[in-house]
Amino acid sequence: MYPSRFKYESPKSIEEAIALLDAAKGDAKILAGGQSLVPMLKLRFAFPEQLVDINNIPGLNHITFDADGTLHIGALVRHEELEFSKEIAAKQPTIAAAAPLVADPIVRTRGTFVGSVCHADPQGDWAATMIALGGHVVVQGPKGKRTIEMKDFVLGPYANALNYNEIAIEAVIPAPKGVARGGYLKLERRVGDFATASVAVALDMDGNRVLRAGMALAGVGGKTIDANEEASYLVGKELTEATISHVADLVAAKAEPKTDHRGSSEYKRQIVRTFVKRILLAQSTQKAA
């Protein structure tokens, strides 16, 4: 399969890339990892006049923690860099749990975190993770930088809040209030398939007491399901069997699963309930750091 014909540019700076996007007036697409864009080009779901390849722009592949614990993920950080990062493993359990479950190991060498967030696939692992973590996206355009909260970033399936002349340059995860805990579970029929259901849980904890709770779901609705309001039930409470069971019911009720070849809607809702419980039970038995 061949993509339709396009012009290709590989700028060396963000400013140059923005100028190209600006000049193309919406007929250009940004190419980062390409693991979603190239298949869409080949299927001719996407047929831009121009591709702006950002892979040769330096300074976009950082995974850095500020002194207060705020995490920055640059636009060219590949999934596998998060999967193999010792710092992520030590400090950001939700991302550490999700990274090995994104697509398959070979796609993870190329695909990027920020690109996946921008692609805004309702099944996307990272959009759900970002919602649960209360993250935001830093974007840069001709007029400079601005910040878009993750909950406002995805407008619908495959639609994000970027203007045609803006580039998402990094994703930012705010510093945890206490100790960052959490997890990510995904049910898939085989590696690389779309999720039957997946659950992202991000907690800030003080001992066994929850200071902040965020949850989001993928694969169980036409969009990423934001269950942060339901998760906030846990705030100020300890993780006990009763509170875990209650919040799992709340979050499962928030899912909007449809019956399809991956399972019935009841089955998928039950998966969500089970995954929320499993992740939370694992946190409550962990010793405080």
Next chain:
Amino acid sequence: MSSLFEEVQTQPNADIPVRRVTINVNGEDRSANIEPRLLLADLLRQGLKLTGTHKGCDTTSCGACTVLFDGRPVKSCTMLAVQADGHNVQTVEGLATPSELHPIQEGFKQEHGLQCGFCTPGMMLAAKALLERNPNPTEDDVRWALSGNLCRCTGYQNIVKAVLWAADKMRAESI
């Protein structure tokens, strides 16, 4: 003129963008004028006649087209050839030396790690990337690393054995 028929364009099409790229393939610099929409897999197979890289699904699922891009495995059907400009690509043709099979190839031979052989080039390059990062993998590590490569014949059992065989051999050789 070397051929009896050669079609020539009446006028060059200025709308077709063409880029000159130089890609190091299996240790050798190869230059070509290509359209940016050319996929890396097609450059290798049709342009450079390196048909060891197989195209299976053409939809980023099967991993038969896996090559090493600057040492890391990529699905070459899901990457533009123009993106490889100035980079190193290793295909299955780059594994063996004229006199000797690579230990991974030997492992596939010893453990009968292939039946039809279609997935094998991708399997071997994904395995090479694993062993470079983790010379002493467990069976689980191998299965995990190969989970982006599909095989419809073997049931994977002998592929996993082949990679473990190669890991043993490569460790023994490095001591």
